[in-house]
Amino acid sequence: MSESPPLRPAIQRLTSTTDASLFGQSQPDSFEHRLARAIEVRGLRKSFGKTVVLDGLHLDVAEGSVFALLGPNGAGKTTAVRVLSTLLTPDGGEVRVGGYDVVRQADKVRSLIGVTGQFSAVDNLLTGTENLMLIAELHHLERRTARRKLADLLDRFELADAAGRTAAAYSGGMRRRLDLAMTLVGDPRVIFLDEPTGGLDPRSRRTMWQIVRELVASGITVLLTTQDLDEADHLAGRVAVLDHGRIVAEGTPDELKRRLPGGHAELCFADPEALGRAAAALDGSCRDSETLTLRVPTDGTPASLMELLGTLERRAVRPERVTVQGSDLGDVFLALTGNPQQETLA
Amino acid sequence: MTTLIYSVRDSTTMLRRDIRHAMRYPMATFAGAMVPVVFLLLFAGVFGHALSAGIGMAVPPTGGYIDYLTPGILLMTACSAAEMTALNVSTDMTEGIIARFRTMAITRTSVLTGQVLGGLIRAMISAVLVVAVAVALGFRPTATVIEWVEAAAMFAFLAVAVSWLTVSFGLLAKTPAGANSLSLLVVVLPFISSAFVPTATMPAGVAWFASNQPFTPMIQTLRGLLTGTPIGNDALLALAWCAAISLFSYLWARNLYNRNRAA
Numbered sequence: 001m002s003e004s005p006p007l008r009p010a011i012q013r014l015t016s017t018t019d020a021s022l023f024g025q026s027q028p029d030s031f032e033h034r035l036a037r038a039i040e041v042r043g044l045r046k047s048f049g050k051t052v053v054l055d056g057l058h059l060d061v062a063e064g065s066v067f068a069l070l071g072p073n074g075a076g077k078t079t080a081v082r083v084l085s086t087l088l089t090p091d092g093g094e095v096r097v098g099g100y101d102v103v104r105q106a107d108k109v110r111s112l113i114g115v116t117g118q119f120s121a122v123d124n125l126l127t128g129t130e131n132l133m134l135i136a137e138l139h140h141l142e143r144r145t146a147r148r149k150l151a152d153l154l155d156r157f158e159l160a161d162a163a164g165r166t167a168a169a170y171s172g173g174m175r176r177r178l179d180l181a182m183t184l185v186g187d188p189r190v191i192f193l194d195e196p197t198g199g200l201d202p203r204s205r206r207t208m209w210q211i212v213r214e215l216v217a218s219g220i221t222v223l224l225t226t227q228d229l230d231e232a233d234h235l236a237g238r239v240a241v242l243d244h245g246r247i248v249a250e251g252t253p254d255e256l257k258r259r260l261p262g263g264h265a266e267l268c269f270a271d272p273e274a275l276g277r278a279a280a281a282l283d284g285s286c287r288d289s290e291t292l293t294l295r296v297p298t299d300g301t302p303a304s305l306m307e308l309l310g311t312l313e314r315r316a317v318r319p320e321r322v323t324v325q326g327s328d329l330g331d332v333f334l335a336l337t338g339n340p341q342q343e344t345l346a
Numbered sequence: 347m348t349t350l351i352y353s354v355r356d357s358t359t360m361l362r363r364d365i366r367h368a369m370r371y372p373m374a375t376f377a378g379a380m381v382p383v384v385f386l387l388l389f390a391g392v393f394g395h396a397l398s399a400g401i402g403m404a405v406p407p408t409g410g411y412i413d414y415l416t417p418g419i420l421l422m423t424a425c426s427a428a429e430m431t432a433l434n435v436s437t438d439m440t441e442g443i444i445a446r447f448r449t450m451a452i453t454r455t456s457v458l459t460g461q462v463l464g465g466l467i468r469a470m471i472s473a474v475l476v477v478a479v480a481v482a483l484g485f486r487p488t489a490t491v492i493e494w495v496e497a498a499a500m501f502a503f504l505a506v507a508v509s510w511l512t513v514s515f516g517l518l519a520k521t522p523a524g525a526n527s528l529s530l531l532v533v534v535l536p537f538i539s540s541a542f543v544p545t546a547t548m549p550a551g552v553a554w555f556a557s558n559q560p561f562t563p564m565i566q567t568l569r570g571l572l573t574g575t576p577i578g579n580d581a582l583l584a585l586a587w588c589a590a591i592s593l594f595s596y597l598w599a600r601n602l603y604n605r606n607r608a609a
Contacts, residue, residue: 085449110451121446125367137359138452140352166370182446 038063038190038221039084043093046079046245053079055245057093061223061238066216068236069225076245077225078118081194084223085115097190114188118195120179124168128159128178131167135185153181157211173204180211191215193224197231209234265308267294267319278317282308300324349453356453360460367434368464378430379472382423383479389415389542390483401543413487416480417569418541421561423476424505425536427469428512429529435461435516436525455600458517462509469505470498488574497571500581503588504564508532510595517602540565560587 039061046054053076061067069077082088083095086106095101100108115121122131132153136146154160157177162170167178176196183191196212197205212235216222226232232239233253240250249256269275269292278294279287286295298304305324312318368375389397390412398411435458438444447457477485489497512529519525538556539545545556556562563583570577 087445087448107451110449113449115446115449117442117445119442119445121442123363123443124441125370126363130366134359134363135446135450137362138356138447138450140355186450 037061037096038065038098039067039223040096041080041084041093042095044080044083044090044095045092046076046083046088046090053245054083054090057242057245058247059240061221063221064216064219065237066212066222066224066235068232068239069223069242070227070229070232070239071225071242072227075242077227077242078194080242081115081117081192081223081225085113085192086110087115111186112189114183114186114191116176116179116183116191116193116196118198120175122167122170122175122178122182125166127166128154128163128170131178131182132185135182139186141185149185153184157181158207171204173200173207176200176204176208177211180208184215188220190221190223193222195225195227197226197228205231263298263300263325265296265298265300265305266323266325267296267312268292268321268323269294269317270320274317274319277315278312278319281311281315281317294319298324353453353456356456357459357463360456361463362460364434364460364464365467368468375468378426379468379475381426382419382472382476385422385426386415386419386476386479386483389419390480393542397543401547410484412480412483412485413573414569415542416477416485416487417565417572418536418539419476419480420473420501420568421504421539421541421565422533422536423472424469424501424508425532427465427472427505428508429526429533430468431461431465431509432512432516432519432525432529433522434464435513436519436522439517440522455596455603458513458599458603461513462506465509465512466502466505469509470502473501487572489572493571497568500564500567500571500584503585503592507588507591507595510592510599514595514599514602517599535559536561536565540569560584560591563587 037060039059041057041059044054044057044059045052055076057076057080059067059069059080069080071077079088083090084097084102086102086109089103095103097109098112100112102109123134126134129150132150133146136150141149151160154163157180159174159178159181162174167175170178180193180196193212197208200208209231212222212224222235224231224235237252238250239253239256240247241256242248267278269278272289272292275287275289275292275294279285282294282296284297287293288295296308298308305322309322394411394415398414401414438457438461444457453459477487481487487494512525512532515528515531516525519528538552539559539561540556541561545553545562547553548556563580564587566575566580567577567584569575570580
């Protein structure tokens with residue numbers, strides 16, 4: 001369980017650069033700037049009783065971009081989405097969507113947004129068509145426009161065949177697609193997707209990703225929450241890592257990955273004795289006596305690997321197996337949240 | 347003005363949703379509508395003989411106990427429909443679709459108004475069944491057409507008032523089972539009124555409560571309109587109670603609906 005030490009120095013470096021680059025140089029709120037931001041959050045705080053869920057959250061999401069809030073369970077992702085979508089009033093701070101205040105101008109915000117939550121917001125007793133028609137009527141769409149739009153959405157989300165069945169009979173993936181289709185009936189400018197692929201099988205997940213990409217291509221701003229690093233990496237232009245109600249890092253997926261020095265090599269040994277000698281020979285390595293592995297930071301180039309193995313060869317220790325891994329968002333995530341338990345990650 | 351138009355439009359959309367729900371399980375809906383008929387049969391056929399013998403003086407001169415009983419059963423009909431509304435609202439609140447409604451720029455309470463209107467329709471249908479069965483059992487109303495219309499209006503006001511109250515119960519309870527327990531209040535309260543026996547036959551304390559509780563003037567008004575018993579100021583009192591209960595319950599329900607929900 002002592003695998004994190006080599007990452008520790010990196011954490012310090014990371015958090016300090018985050019503070020400087022992110023909040024230090026935040027621009028003054030000029031009018032033009034506001035227009036370019038679909039979502040603006042300043043010092044958002046929210047507690048339930050004594051539990052602090054959001055502790056001074058700052059966010060900026062540019063119009064037409066995909067922004068991922070990445071964090072483990074209980075980090076405050078859903079609460080953030082609920083505040084942004086006017087379901088919860090914040091305790092403090094300023095929250096604007098499309099330039100409108102979510103508390104004072106809630107109805108303006110509601111006319112701009114669409115929400116697809118973690119728990120599907122469909123009416124189980126209604127059929128797919130009836131669900132979509134209900135939402136179209138609530139948007140006061142003209143009947144003919146509504147029909148055309150419904151047919152188009154059912155087609156696009158591959159629900160045409162199931163349109164006449166009640167939503168209760170839908171599979172998880174179909175339900176999620178119907179949910180998103182309902183969100184799109186009102187032509188929202190900003191969409192919140194709270195764990196859009198949670199609980200979906202890999203194929204449905206891919207379909208969902210494809211849909212999100214198409215949405216963004218049409219100019220919609222998407223804020224999604226996820227605990228899946230892969231998902232954030234694939235979909236989002238920018239990622240903010242949320243932990244205990246605070247943003248601990250923000251940037252493009254590549255920026256975040258780059259902030260960690262290279263990757264690491266994992267050396268597997270036959271016995272504790274060899275492991276001990278190798279650990280003594282290699283600076284900055286981290287040993288796991290249980291699995292007899294040694295984790296050594298490396299940039300993964302052949303030269304550095306040959307040097308690494310050469311060092312061991314000179315001490316006459318030979319690893320059983322060597323695996324090399326580049327840093328992924330997982331490394332970043334673990335380093336930043338200081339949470340070595342992977343159970344909360346997909 | 348446009349706000350009002352949208353408000354009406356959103357509420358009718360929600361009403362259609364409620365009707366679709368009811369149509370999806372026609373047997374359950376039908377069973378719900380039959381509950382008051384069962385009460386009518388119980389009181390007319392099982393307890394009716396003993397009760398009418400005990401209160402012989404109070405039975406209207408034109409008919410038997412069934413004439414006295416039917417208006418009381420009509421009140422129970424409204425209460426029974428309202429109980430169903432509480433259950434519907436409470437079940438609805440556990441569904442994700444409500445969260446979607448809350449994030450849409452629609453008339454805030456339209457989903458609740460839709461439920462109340464749906465409840466009103468169920469109550470009306472149920473009332474028609476009750477009157478039909480009552481007539482088959484010997485109920486002989488003396489009402490003119492105008493009195494029938496007035497009675498229907500009285501029934502509608504009372505159904506709406508009780509429904510808004512039970513909508514609040516549905517929102518207040520955390521589970522459908524809790525909503526059911528709360529709405530027992532409106533199901534039991536008619537028993538301590540002039541629905542089944544005149545209040546004068548009750549022990550002093552109970553009689554005082556029964557005469558002064560809101561359901562009694564409503565029943566007396568219905569009874570007067572349908573069977574020609576004296577109404578006096580009961581009609582005014584009944585309308586005042588309906589207005590007060592509706593207003594209070596609407597505001598309460600709106601407040602409950604708007605409050606923040608953790609989780």
